[in-house]
Amino acid sequence: MKIFQQSFKFLAIVSVLFFSTASFANSSTEGGGQIDTKKEVEDYILHHIQDSHDFSLFSYTSDAGERKHVGFPLPIIIWTSNGLTTFMSSKFHHNDDGHVIVEKNGLKFAKIHSKIYELDATASEVSFDKDHHAENAHKVLDFSITKSVVGVLLIGLLMFFWFSRLARQYKKKAIPTGFSRVLEPLVLYVRDEIARPNIGEKHYRKFTGYLLTVFFFIWILNLLGLTPFGFNVTGQLAVTACLAIFTLIIYTTSGNKDYWMHILWMQDAPWWIRPILAVIELAGTFIIKPFSLLVRLFANISAGHIVVMSLIAIMFTLKESLGVVGATTLSLVLSFFITLIEVLVAFLQAYIFTMLSALFIGMAVAEHDHDHAHDEQGQEIPDAEDVRGDFI
């Protein structure tokens, strides 16, 4: 009962937060805003895939023909030619094509396709060339608390709340109760199925913290992306790149002598082939491995979002050929099953990312020449560690 009360309290706080900030809801006077045509659907999906500077829950057109956006604005923090500048995203009035100019610190800013541009000193509005690139404005370094950052913060707090509670429970009892009992097997799963077999019994402990953090971070953010709040954090290249680079740094800094010898001067190959192999190995270690990590996660999650949204959009795009009922039914059935698959993909991508990270770390710390047990003829008996070493 206590847990129910707690979660109820949590829900209450969240909803109060939402609805109090929802009062910041903005109304913009720009026409349309409704999504009907194929082009609009495409734009909407692409827009969703991008990070956004405000947290919009939904929008509707009021009786007066005004487009109302319900959600809350997020702070924009940018590094401009005049230094750090901050203001709320509500100043852009949900405009995303550079028509609303915000003046701050004596500089003019516009938001075009979810990017903040600083206008040149002389310009008063953005002019576009024929490729729709801004001619008289340039992008600024954007440290804003965007929707993705909100997602990261939210998940970070949630993870801290959940797992520190699990940690505290162990002080009082051997077996956790309530929600922590669900978390414990997940922690054990990552430790026993991902960290231990891939890194090896001797070194796994040191890296398990990172792997656990990354696993739950990706998994929960992937799942959050499936909620109607419309987060797409793990579908941001910057986020996946950051994760991949963390893994790269960890396996590069913890690599042992064997590992570097294997990369730079392959022992088993003829000498003239070794430099060529070194180039290939270096490329594999520093470019291919992190790229495979970052692109796989980014592409899978983005693709999932695009597919689910496209299937939902069948409701509008096929309305004329199938009728309202037909299009809606088709859309619901298809998007339901794809969402089920996406739930699986959410876990799978977190698993694959963590697994591959563990594997790369395991390759870097594997010991190929350690003491072996000897049989009676004095020959070495290969143990499991060797087999693993040969395999990876």
Add this chain to the structure above:
Amino acid sequence: MDKLLNDFSPGLFVVQTILLLLLIFIMVKFAWKPILNSLNEREEGIQGALDAAEKAKREMENLQADNQKLLQEARLEREAMLKEAREMKAQMITDAETQAQTQANKMIEQAQLAINNEKKTAMAELKNHVANLSIEIAEKVVRQELSNKGKQLELVESMLAETTLN
């Protein structure tokens, strides 16, 4: 590719790096380290308990085997004692029997001996008596007969014959 690069936000990358670093440090310090330590402790505890249970079980088995052995020994001992007692009883009976027999035999022998002795004494006495009687008779006869020589001889002879016959 151009669009992808355009979508890449260096600012978000920096923010994400800082947040992820923070998250990793906080989680390792406040969650993963205590959790993994507790899990390890618990696993070791379970392993220890299992080992202890196994040991106790083996000890119990040993104890039971010992008990069984003791019981077996006690049973054997009891049987041996019973057997011994039975044997002793039989022995005692036979001993008593033989002893009684020998005692009886001895008594019989003694009795016979005594009877014989008595008999002998009686005989001797009788003989003496008879002898005395005979002598007395003889004396009387001799006194009577001595008057008649022929008769005397005849008498002696007949008497002699009689005595030898006896």
